[in-house]
Amino acid sequence: RRINSPLHFGEKSLKTTCLSIKKGVYCATFYRPSYFLFMHLPAELLYTKEHEWIRIDDSGNTATIGITDFAQNELGDIVYVEIETLSQTLDRNDIFGTVEAVKTVSDLYLPVPGRIMEVNEKLEEKPELVNEDPYGHGWMIKIEITGSTTGADLMTSGEYGKMVGQ
Numbered sequence: 001r002r003i004n005s006p007l008h009f010g011e012k013s014l015k016t017t018c019l020s021i022k023k024g025v026y027c028a029t030f031y032r033p034s035y036f037l038f039m040h041l042p043a044e045l046l047y048t049k050e051h052e053w054i055r056i057d058d059s060g061n062t063a064t065i066g067i068t069d070f071a072q073n074e075l076g077d078i079v080y081v082e083i084e085t086l087s088q089t090l091d092r093n094d095i096f097g098t099v100e101a102v103k104t105v106s107d108l109y110l111p112v113p114g115r116i117m118e119v120n121e122k123l124e125e126k127p128e129l130v131n132e133d134p135y136g137h138g139w140m141i142k143i144e145i146t147g148s149t150t151g152a153d154l155m156t157s158g159e160y161g162k163m164v165g166q
Contacts, residue, residue: 039069039164042135047160049153050109053135056149065111066139067099067130070164075101078130081123083108083141089115092152096141099130112152114143 045053051071055064072078083097090096090110097108120139122129130138155163 039073040135041069041157041161043157045135045157046111046154047157048109048111048155049163050111051164052109052111054111054154056145060149061145062117063112063114063143063145064139065096065141065143066134067108068160069134072131072134072138075099075104075106077102078127081120081127081130081140083116083119085116085141086119087116089113089146092147100127108140110143111154112143112145112149113147114145116141117144118142 041047042053045055047053047068051068053066053068057063067075078099078101080100081097082100085096090113092110092113094110095107096110096116098105099108119141120129122137123140130140132138
């Protein structure tokens, strides 16, 4: 089943409890009494409502992008990542690729305007890196930012944690 909108999750949570510490936010989301999701949201990243994260470097000119711990957990086992936009310049909210899990395929949205400079080649052989380490070895693309990040609707870890808990 192909999802052409932001990542779609079927089960509504009952309650989310978050703890903010210096290195980020840790949240536990309870779906049923016997099922909950524990996630880490690093403070140095920014997040989108489409469940991508972005790490903008100190110069403000380049960024690394991937999907959140919440997103990879909700998608389940990731079996394929397709990104065919290397060297292309895209606008904010343009689709830069897709991620395929066992039961669904979801589009990936660029959170800020930019030129795709690098694609994580490790994901071709090991797409499960997105599940295992979404903020580290499971990153998806690196971009050169080509426009303003103002108005990009980027959220802090605390704001994103509250959003996914609703």
